[in-house]
Each structure stands twice: as C-alpha cells, then as structure tokens.
Amino acid sequence: MPRVSTLTINLEKIARYVNLGLPLVVAFFFLAGRYYSFYFHFFTVAFFLLTVMNFFYRHVQKRHALLANFGLVAQGRYLLESIGPELRQYLFTNDTEERPFTRIERAEIYRKAKNVDASSAFGSLLDFDGSDFKLRHSLYPMANREMIPYQLIFGEERGLKSAWTMTKPILISAMSFGALGSHAVRALARGACKAGVLMNTGEGGFPKYHIMENCDLVFQMGTAKFGCRNDDSSLNDVKLQEIAALEQVKMIEIKFSQGAKPGKGGLLPKEKITKEISELRGVPMGRDVISPPYHVECFDPESTVRFIRRVQDVSGLPVGMKLCLGREDEFYQLLQTMKRLDIFPDYITVDGAEGGTGAAPKAFMDDIGMPIFKSLPLVHKLLIEAGVRDRLKLMAAGKLINTGRQFMVLSMGAQACYTARGFMLALGCIQALTCNKNTCPVGITTHNKHLQKGLDIEDKSERVKNYVMNLCHEHIEVLTSLGKKSYQELDEKNLLFPEKA
Amino acid sequence: MDKGIKNIVIWFFQLLCGGILLVTSWAKLSGQPVDIRLFTELGMEPTGRYLIGVIEGMAAIFLFTHRLAATGGVLALGTMLGALLAHLSILGFNGENAAMWSTVMISSLIVTIARRRHLPLIGSTFED
Numbered sequence: 297m298p299r300v301s302t303l304t305i306n307l308e309k310i311a312r313y314v315n316l317g318l319p320l321v322v323a324f325f326f327l328a329g330r331y332y333s334f335y336f337h338f339f340t341v342a343f344f345l346l347t348v349m350n351f352f353y354r355h356v357q358k359r360h361a362l363l364a365n366f367g368l369v370a371q372g373r374y375l376l377e378s379i380g381p382e383l384r385q386y387l388f389t390n391d392t393e394e395r396p397f398t399r400i401e402r403a404e405i406y407r408k409a410k411n412v413d414a415s416s417a418f419g420s421l422l423d424f425d426g427s428d429f430k431l432r433h434s435l436y437p438m439a440n441r442e443m444i445p446y447q448l449i450f451g452e453e454r455g456l457k458s459a460w461t462m463t464k465p466i467l468i469s470a471m472s473f474g475a476l477g478s479h480a481v482r483a484l485a486r487g488a489c490k491a492g493v494l495m496n497t498g499e500g501g502f503p504k505y506h507i508m509e510n511c512d513l514v515f516q517m518g519t520a521k522f523g524c525r526n527d528d529s530s531l532n533d534v535k536l537q538e539i540a541a542l543e544q545v546k547m548i549e550i551k552f553s554q555g556a557k558p559g560k561g562g563l564l565p566k567e568k569i570t571k572e573i574s575e576l577r578g579v580p581m582g583r584d585v586i587s588p589p590y591h592v593e594c595f596d597p598e599s600t601v602r603f604i605r606r607v608q609d610v611s612g613l614p615v616g617m618k619l620c621l622g623r624e625d626e627f628y629q630l631l632q633t634m635k636r637l638d639i640f641p642d643y644i645t646v647d648g649a650e651g652g653t654g655a656a657p658k659a660f661m662d663d664i665g666m667p668i669f670k671s672l673p674l675v676h677k678l679l680i681e682a683g684v685r686d687r688l689k690l691m692a693a694g695k696l697i698n699t700g701r702q703f704m705v706l707s708m709g710a711q712a713c714y715t716a717r718g719f720m721l722a723l724g725c726i727q728a729l730t731c732n733k734n735t736c737p738v739g740i741t742t743h744n745k746h747l748q749k750g751l752d753i754e755d756k757s758e759r760v761k762n763y764v765m766n767l768c769h770e771h772i773e774v775l776t777s778l779g780k781k782s783y784q785e786l787d788e789k790n791l792l793f794p795e796k797a
Numbered sequence: 798m799d800k801g802i803k804n805i806v807i808w809f810f811q812l813l814c815g816g817i818l819l820v821t822s823w824a825k826l827s828g829q830p831v832d833i834r835l836f837t838e839l840g841m842e843p844t845g846r847y848l849i850g851v852i853e854g855m856a857a858i859f860l861f862t863h864r865l866a867a868t869g870g871v872l873a874l875g876t877m878l879g880a881l882l883a884h885l886s887i888l889g890f891n892g893e894n895a896a897m898w899s900t901v902m903i904s905s906l907i908v909t910i911a912r913r914r915h916l917p918l919i920g921s922t923f924e925d
Contacts, residue, residue: 329886334845345875357922
C-alpha cells in the first residue's frame with residue numbers, strides 16, 4: 297500500500313516539547329543574563345512566570361482537563377474560542393446565516409433608518425427555493441391616488457369616548473425602561489412622536505422617560521404590574537387610574553405572555569437594576585427581578601375575562617391583551633367565555649415565539665410557544681368561527697421588521713404590526729447579543745452612562761422616524777402591487793404558502 | 798470571609814504595594830545616586846534604570862485600579878524577581894531593602910491571586 301504523507305499538527309507532541317522546553321529556556325536566559333548582559337533577565341523573569349503558570353495548569357488546577365493535560369499550549373484554544381463570535385460575525389458568517397437577523401435583513405433596516413437608497417441589484421440573495429412565504433401580486437396593480445388612508449379605531453366597538461385612532465399600521469413594541477437605557481427610550485419616544493406612531497411602554501412601571509417626549513403610548517401591564525401593583529402583585533386600581541389619566545397614555549395592554557418566554561414572567565437581570573429602576577418598579581436592588589408567570593387575578597377563562605373588564609372600567613381607555621399562543625383549545629374556551637359574558641378586550645396582540653427579549657432562559661426562547669405564521673391565522677380563524685371577529689382588533693408581533701414579513705401577517709388577519717427589534721436596529725443595534733449584560737456596545741440596552749454617551753437622542757430619533765416613513769412608503773407600493781386600495785382588502789389569497797410549511 | 802471585608806483587605810495590599818512602587822519608580826526615574834550606582838554595576842545605566850522605573854510606575858498605577866490590579870501585580874512580581882536575580886548574581890546582599898522587597902513580593906502575590914479573574918488572556922480560566 298502506498299504511504300500517504302499528510303501534514304498534521306500533533307498538539308500533544310508540541311505540548312510535550314513546550315512543557316519540557318520552558319525550564320530550559322529559563323535556564324538559557326539566566327545564563328545569558330549572568331554572563332552576557334543583564335538585560336536578558338527580562339526574558340528570564342517572563343519565562344519563569346510562564347513556567348510557574350504552566351506548572352499550575354498541569355499539576356495544581358483540576359477544573360480544566362485540557363489545561364491539565366497540555367498546559368499553556370491549550371490556552372491557545374480558549375483564546376481563539378473567546379474571539380470566535382466576533383470573527384464569525386465580522387468575517388466568516390455569510391450574509392444569510394446570522395441569527396436572529398441576517399446581515400441582509402439588518403442592512404435593510406439601517407438603510408431605511410438612514411434614509412439612503414434601498415434598492416438592490418441583479419437578484420435576490422435569499423435561498424429562493426427555500427420554504428418562505430411569498431406574497432402574490434395582482435395582474436392589475438392599483439394607482440397610488442386611489443389609496444384609502446389607513447386608520448384603525450381602538451375602542452369603537454364599545455363606543456368609548458376615549459376611542460383612539462391609529463393612522464399607521466406600525467407600532468413600537470413593548471420595551472421597558474430597564475430593558476432599555478434612558479437614551480434609547482427617549483430616542484424611540486421622540487422618533488415615535490415625529491413619525492406619529494404609537495409606542496408601547498413595556499412592563500417597566502411608571503413610564504418616566506417615555507412620557508418625556510410626548511408621544512402616544514400604550515401602557516403595558518405585566519404580570520408583576522409594575523407601576524400599579526400592590527405588594528402581592530395584584531392590581532392597584534388607584535395607581536392604574538393615575539397612569540391612565542396621563543395625557544400621553546392612549547391604551548392599556550395586559551400582557552399575559554410573551555413570545556420569547558411564554559408562560560414565564562418578565563426577567564430583569566440584577567446587572568441592569570439601577571437605583572432609579574428599583575424605585576420606578578418598586579423592587580429591591582442587587583438581585584434579578586423575576587415577575588410571576590401569571591396574573592394573580594386570572595386562574596381560569598372567566599376570571600381572566602372579568603379581569604379585562606375590570607381594567608377597562610378602571611382605566612376608561614381601550615384595553616388590549618397580549619399573548620403568545622400555546623394551546624388552541626384554551627384560547628377557544630377563552631373566546632367562548634368572552635362571548636358568553638359579552639366582554640371583549642379592545643384588541644388582541646398575538647406574539648410569535650420568535651419574538652425578542654432582553655433576557656430569557658434558553659429553553660423558553662428556543663422551544664416554547666407557537667411561531668407567528670402558525671398562531672395568527674389560527675386566532676383569526678377562531679375569532680371568525682366564533683362570530684366575534686368584528687368585536688376586537690387583532691395585532692401581531694414576532695420578527696416583523698420589514699415590509700415583507702409585515703404584509704404576511706397583515707394578510708393573515710392582523711390589522712397592525714408590532715416590532716421592537718426593528719426599531720432597535722433603526723437606533724443602531726449591531727446584534728451584539730448582550731442585551732442581558734448591561735454592556736450593549738451601542739448604548740441601547742445598557743444603563744452605563746459611558747456606553748449611552750454614543751447614543752445621540754436627536755440623531756437617532758430622526759432615524760426612527762425615517763424607518764417608519766420608509767416602511768410606510770414601501771407599504772403603499774406593495775399594497776398597490778397587490779391591487780388593493782386599503783389594508784382591509786388584504787387576505788390569505790395574497791399569500792403563497794410554501795409546500796413544506 | 799465577608800465579601801466587603803475581603804475587598805477592603807485586597808485594596809489595602811494594592812495601595813501598599815502600589816505606594817512603595819510609586820516611590821521606587823520615582824527614585825529610578827529621577828536618578829537618585831543609589832539607583833545610578835546599582836544600575837551602573839549591572840551595566841544597565843541609564844536605559845535599564847528608566848525601563849525598570851517605567852515598569853514599576855505602570856505597575857503602581859495599575860494597582861490603584863480595580864480591573865487592572867492583577868496585571869499590576871504580575872508586573873510588580875516581575876520587577877521583584879528581577880531585583881532578586883540582580884542581588885543573587887551581581888550585587889550581593891546587604892539586607893538594607895529586604896523588608897521592602899518582601900512587602901512588595903507578598904502583597905503583589907496576594908493581589909494577583911485574589912484578582913486572578915481579571916488577568917488579561919488567562920483570567921477566564923479561573924472563572925467558576
């Protein structure tokens with residue numbers, strides 16, 4: 297048999313030579329320092345320290361098998377591994393591989409936010425035979441002038457005086473002060489004000505920074521009810537009334553579950569709890585704040601529906617509920633109860649399991665909850681079957697950062713789209729994936745004032761506005777290409793379902 | 798030991814070690830006659846004297862911070878080992894600086910070990 301010679305690196309051998317050689321190198325430099333020049337002792341000392349380190353790795357520490365077996369040489373592996381994420385992101389991961397958002401998706405948002413040319417050339421860079429949904433255009437596109445302006449009136453079903461009219465189908469999804477730093481909250485709020493979109497406060501208690509910029513707000517009430525809680529996490533009616541009376545607060549949203557961690561309460565890591573946050577939320581500093589997984593008032597369909605009515609009565613505003621769909625039968629029962637008691641929330645937001653978060657256990661983020669393209673059509677269908685689709689509005693959330701995905705959900709029954717991460721990207725998010733560590737390099741999800749310095753509120757608020765404006769512009773273009781005069785005309789016939797899905 | 802007290806103790810050693818090094822560094826950089834004599838004997842005058850002076854100064858500054866204290870500790874250890882070599886091989890001992898040497902040696906060892914998680918490159922291997 298012919299011998300095949302291959303070039304191999306035998307790490308074990310190298311490690312053995314290094315382990316044997318290090319003391320010899322020390323001895324060599326010692327002699328050179330002794331008999332030639334004292335300067336050589338710089339090396340004597342350095343290599344002596346390395347030798348001590350090597351000895352420690354191999355014979356003293358027990359925690360790392362690799363270091364115990366190979367000594368200092370194995371350290372190279374840890375060094376390379378530690379810079380792996382950066383190398384992959386900058387150099388080796390291709391344009392469509394990164395998650396949760398690919399470089400192509402992020403670049404699109406950056407271009408919209410900076411208001412620069414968003415056209416592409418030559419062809420799509422996506423895997424076109426993959427299993428993505430596609431939109432079906434019409435043979436007879438509509439003229440721009442025939443378009444009917446978008447409007448959605450929350451609370452009209454109940455004839456509320458405080459009914460609120462939304463004029464753009466995009467909302468800034470729930471991000472609390474706490475998850476975001478104050479600069480990011482204010483830049484978003486100012487941008488929302490300029491663009492005329494609604495911003496959700498997230499479950500972060502009294503929306504101190506959100507109201508500073510005078511934009512229209514949805515106050516989100518999480519399971520811990522920060523901002524309007526009693527000590528046992530139950531609702532404090534008086535405090536809720538005070539918040540609902542704020543001029544900026546247009547609606548209340550009761551959060552039942554969140555796509556990124558369905559069935560689990562909100563989580564704010566202790567690194568991100570400043571004195572101010574602990575006061576706004578009424579929680580202690582120095583440990584993680586974990587909200588209860590459920591509202592103490594809600595333990596079955598009837599109590600849940602009655603709780604919604606209570607919030608409606610106390611606040612006097614349109615009240616919605618946000619949930620990530622788990623079991624179809626439970627949602628069916630909830631609907632039946634709503635029908636029986638004739639109590640409906642003014643809107644439902646369906647959050648897909650792909651939704652983002654500042655912090656969640658990995659199992660919840662990866663494996664629990666229904667994705668939006670599965671759950672939204674189901675909710676829409678159940679509402680129609682129960683004959684109550686016209687009793688409430690339906691909104692969707694879950695990676696809806698671009699026009700394409702937004703039109704998918706708008707065609708599946710949603711009447712407006714929530715996005716959080718789209719707006720974070722517009723603020724300059726580089727997807728460093730450190731939202732839970734208080735070390736966000738672009739100052740968005742951190743309270744470190746040195747890191748927040750780079751986030752200029754006025755400049756970034758302009759980007760938020762540009763992002764919304766360019767999305768709306770693109771929406772109109774897509775609508776006309778689908779041959780529709782208004783968003784209400786969108787339906788499932790506009791969708792091409794992938795064969796595998 | 799209580800975390801707060803432990804931190805105070807480590808800071809005590811950081812300041813002690815850093816303080817001594819600041820003095821010795823200044824002595825070398827400003828060219829005190831004793832240092833000039835020693836470095837002339839070693840054949841390193843004046844480059845070596847400045848070099849060691851700068852290293853000691855850096856070590857002192859690092860020791861006055863929290864994050865870089867371990868790095869400062871290693872630099873201090875290095876200079877002390879160098880001094881030991883110098884006295885072992887050329888200068889001989891007369892005992893005048895032995896107390897100061899041992900103080901820096903011991904306190905820099907304590908600081909380096911206590912703050913080992915902050916060591917550059919290898920610090921992460923000490924994490925739990």
